[in-house]
Amino acid sequence: xxxxxxxxxxxxxxxxxxxxxxxxxxxxxxxxxxxxxxxxxxxxxxxxxxxxxxxxxxxxxxxxxxxxxxxxxxxxxxxxxxxxxxxxxxxxxxxxxxxxxxxxxxxxxxxxxxxxxxxxxxxxxxxxxxxxxxxxxxxxxxxxxxxxxxxxxxxxxxxxxxxxxxxxxxxxxxxxxxxxxxxxxxxxxxxxxxxxxxxxxxxxxxxxxxxxxxxxxxxxxxxxxxxxxxxxxxxxxxxxxxxxxxxxxxxxxxxxxxxxxxxxxxxxxxxxxxxxxxxxxxxxxxxxxxxxxxxxxxxxxxxxxxxxxxxxxxxxxxxxxxxxxxxxxxxxxxxxxxxxxxxxxxxxxxxxxxxxxxxxxxxxxxxxxxxxxxxxxxxxxxxxxxx
Amino acid sequence: xxxxxxxxxxxxxxxxxxxxxxxxxxxxxxxxxxxxxxxxxxxxxxxxxxxxxxxxxxxxxxxxxxxxxxxxxxxxxxxxxxxxxxxxxxxxxxxxxxxxxxxxxxxxxxxxxxxxxxxxxxxxxxxxxxxxxxxxxxxxxxxxxxxxxxxxxxxxxxxxxxxxxxxxxxxxxxxxxxxxxxxxxxxxxxxxxxxxxxxxxxxxxxxxxxxxxxxxxxxxxxxxxxxxxxxxxxxxxxxxxxxxxxxxxxxxxxxxxxxxxxxxxxxxxxxxxxxxxxxxxxxxxxxxxxxxxxxxxxxxxxxxxxxxxxxxxxxxxxxxxxxxxxxxxxxxxxxxxxxxxxxxxxxxxxxxxxxxxxxxxxxxxxxxxxxxxxxxxxxxxxxxxxx
Numbered sequence: 001x002x003x004x005x006x007x008x009x010x011x012x013x014x015x016x017x018x019x020x021x022x023x024x025x026x027x028x029x030x031x032x033x034x035x036x037x038x039x040x041x042x043x044x045x046x047x048x049x050x051x052x053x054x055x056x057x058x059x060x061x062x063x064x065x066x067x068x069x070x071x072x073x074x075x076x077x078x079x080x081x082x083x084x085x086x087x088x089x090x091x092x093x094x095x096x097x098x099x100x101x102x103x104x105x106x107x108x109x110x111x112x113x114x115x116x117x118x119x120x121x122x123x124x125x126x127x128x129x130x131x132x133x134x135x136x137x138x139x140x141x142x143x144x145x146x147x148x149x150x151x152x153x154x155x156x157x158x159x160x161x162x163x164x165x166x167x168x169x170x171x172x173x174x175x176x177x178x179x180x181x182x183x184x185x186x187x188x189x190x191x192x193x194x195x196x197x198x199x200x201x202x203x204x205x206x207x208x209x210x211x212x213x214x215x216x217x218x219x220x221x222x223x224x225x226x227x228x229x230x231x232x233x234x235x236x237x238x239x240x241x242x243x244x245x246x247x248x249x250x251x252x253x254x255x256x257x258x259x260x261x262x263x264x265x266x267x268x269x270x271x272x273x274x275x276x277x278x279x280x281x282x283x284x285x286x287x288x289x290x291x292x293x294x295x296x297x298x299x300x301x302x303x304x305x306x307x308x309x310x311x312x313x314x315x316x317x318x319x320x321x322x323x324x325x326x327x328x329x330x331x332x333x334x335x336x337x338x339x340x341x342x343x344x345x346x347x348x349x350x351x352x353x354x355x356x357x358x359x360x361x362x363x364x365x366x367x368x369x370x371x372x373x374x375x376x377x378x379x380x381x382x383x384x385x386x387x
Numbered sequence: 388x389x390x391x392x393x394x395x396x397x398x399x400x401x402x403x404x405x406x407x408x409x410x411x412x413x414x415x416x417x418x419x420x421x422x423x424x425x426x427x428x429x430x431x432x433x434x435x436x437x438x439x440x441x442x443x444x445x446x447x448x449x450x451x452x453x454x455x456x457x458x459x460x461x462x463x464x465x466x467x468x469x470x471x472x473x474x475x476x477x478x479x480x481x482x483x484x485x486x487x488x489x490x491x492x493x494x495x496x497x498x499x500x501x502x503x504x505x506x507x508x509x510x511x512x513x514x515x516x517x518x519x520x521x522x523x524x525x526x527x528x529x530x531x532x533x534x535x536x537x538x539x540x541x542x543x544x545x546x547x548x549x550x551x552x553x554x555x556x557x558x559x560x561x562x563x564x565x566x567x568x569x570x571x572x573x574x575x576x577x578x579x580x581x582x583x584x585x586x587x588x589x590x591x592x593x594x595x596x597x598x599x600x601x602x603x604x605x606x607x608x609x610x611x612x613x614x615x616x617x618x619x620x621x622x623x624x625x626x627x628x629x630x631x632x633x634x635x636x637x638x639x640x641x642x643x644x645x646x647x648x649x650x651x652x653x654x655x656x657x658x659x660x661x662x663x664x665x666x667x668x669x670x671x672x673x674x675x676x677x678x679x680x681x682x683x684x685x686x687x688x689x690x691x692x693x694x695x696x697x698x699x700x701x702x703x704x705x706x707x708x709x710x711x712x713x714x715x716x717x718x719x720x721x722x723x724x725x726x727x728x729x730x731x732x733x734x735x736x737x738x739x740x741x742x743x744x745x746x747x748x749x750x751x752x753x754x755x756x757x758x759x760x761x762x763x764x765x766x767x768x769x770x771x772x773x774x
Contacts, residue, residue, distance in 0.1 A: 024451075086409060200683055201684075202683070339769070385682070
């Protein structure tokens with residue numbers, strides 16, 4: 001009896017004394033081939049745990065709950081998984097569609113919206129228990145369903161999404177989530193393929209795939225409709241094959257500029273954020289995929305499509321020129337900055353590594369093993385708009 | 388024996404099953420008269436615990452550790468207290484000076500800097516154990532010590548601070564914290580009384596008390612020195628008594644504008660952030676104290692010095708006019724937005740209450756009891772620059 005008590009006491013002490021985990025410096029690394037994720041802690045570049053059986057993560061993204069306890073992983077196969085970052089386990093998992101591309105969490109943290117290809121549309125779930133709250137088919141042209149892309153949350157209880165096949169942008173008010181109110185902007189341009197929201201939540205900018213230019217919606221003045229811009233850019237350039245669809249979502253906005261990956265060209269486009277004019281085309285090492293500004297807006301980091309995906313280039317925003325070329329390894333797929341930007345984490349798929357750099361000195365700080373890492377997502381995203 | 392085991396088992400089960408606490412939605416409410424703070428959770432407007440014996444909190448501010456587990460409270464009496472938000476207890480407390488005004492946490496989260504009046508200067512501590520790492524007296528004019536104000540963290544391992552008596556701004560590089568490198572900007576103007584850093588960490592703007600205008604340092608180009616601006620503003624206005632020194636620190640910056648409380652005048656100054664010119668003087672209900680922009684930059688909230696401190700006014704950034712006047716109660720001292728701005732928490736000292744509003748509808752969501760509440764600080768500040 002005494003012995004049992006001793007063991008129980010020890011177990012008890014272990015539970016009591018085990019240091020509780022804070023959630024401000026946690027992150028998720030997607031391991032795309034295995035369908036698993038790592039939970040990491042970025043203050044000490046530390047692996048914490050691994051969660052398996054998340055389905056097809058070949059194109060996956062993550063949002064975080066308002067308290068940063070839960071990560072919601074959107075898988076390619078329509079899987080939506082809620083991971084408990086404190087208990088290192090799956091809290092709930094559903095298959096909500098046949099093919100999905102990403103998601104968003106509402107401003108108040110209560111709703112998870114998912115952007116689906118098949119069936120084309122948006123579904124809205126309770127962030128608490130993943131129960132379906134609203135189903136919004138992306139219907140156009142008398143009953144056709146469009147793929148949806150570029151889904152973001154926006155201020156005052158909105159989601160914004162683009163319809164790839166329909167060429168539309170929808171502004172969805174979810175103040176009453178059971179009955180979303182959809183404002184449709186039609187003929188915004190051919191095949192919007194992704195979008196970004198400026199960090200203040202004001203401008204929604206969609207890239208167009210089947211024609212030149214970008215479509216912009218000013219959420220302060222939605223009644224003014226969607227404006228086109230840069231329609232003339234590159235119209236005489238040779239058309240090159242597009243190796244990988246670039247991404248727009250991310251912090252590609254600095255104080256004065258929006259940085260956009262060109263499609264099919266080895267260049268980054270710089271747009272003046274005040275007049276929405278093209279300022280410069282910066283030549284880079286290949287076709288850019290992610291073009292991401294540091295939190296301080298002083299440098300912009302760019303990775304590339306195959307066959308140039310061993311490069312990582314850094315643009316100096318002072319003079320809009322490439323200042324540094326890094327080679328972290330083979331197949332650099334994604335990068336994520338620490339909240340105040342002193343470090344950047346880089347996923348190097350074919351080397352099964354995540355590399356951490358000091359953003360000021362470019363010194364390598366750490367290499368962590370990871371199985372075919374793709375996306376990296378840190379928990380401070382919980383407090384940002386449009387991610 | 389069986390009984391003891393039962394009790395132990397129960398205790399053990401309690402410790403194991405007690406829901407662990409995430410740290411993304413925590414906050415601190417200063418109770419200035421008692422020298423205590425409340426720990427709250429803002430997803431459900433919930434009181435969690437109270438921490439006592441923090442000394443003189445008549446002018447207190449708070450920063451958060453990188454992982455959001457700890458809050459560092461800077462008291463008026465030179466007290467620096469590290470509070471453990473997961474265990475609801477004081478982790479460590481020191482008295483580091485005779486009279487202090489505020490502090491900051493370094494970009495990498497490793498250093499806590501405190502701004503002192505007596506003895507005038509900056510002290511830098513380890514965020515881990517609060518041990519002194521560097522002492523930087525604010526020496527000027529052959530051995531005099533200046534009060535220091537407007538201390539902020541800045542990118543690439545810097546702190547920036549203003550010297551009230553010396554009329555200087557110091558840029559402190561703490562890459563090697565044992566040997567800080569100080570760059571001094573002299574004759575920036577008479578009596579800088581507070582400062583703000585733009586959200587991207589680029590511009591440090593100090594307000595001047597003993598003469599008109601503001602002093603601005605561009606941290607991208609420190610070699611250009613400190614620039615003066617708005618030196619002509621209000622030079623013919625009648626001088627009014629200043630009831631309370633206004634504060635500059637906070638999110639007073641939107642996409643295009645910097646909003647500044649006028650000193651001794653019932654108006655908010657709007658400055659064009661691109662040309663640093665005065666755009667408008669907005670008449671308001673009294674002498675403004677805090678002028679704070681919502682995270683989406685669409686509205687600016689203003690509170691006031693006695694005798695107008697029952698008001699809370701909201702400026703519409705679209706047209707730069709007051710759109711709403713709220714009366715939360717008597718002596719509105721401070722306000723804090725939730726991370727993505729759907730709610731604002733307001734401290735109403737003389738009613739012993741904190742009032743929570745919906746920022747879109749202005750509906751009152753909750754009232755929480757608090758003893759003479761002054762400052763409110765939420766944990767997502769851990770991930771912002773310059774707060």
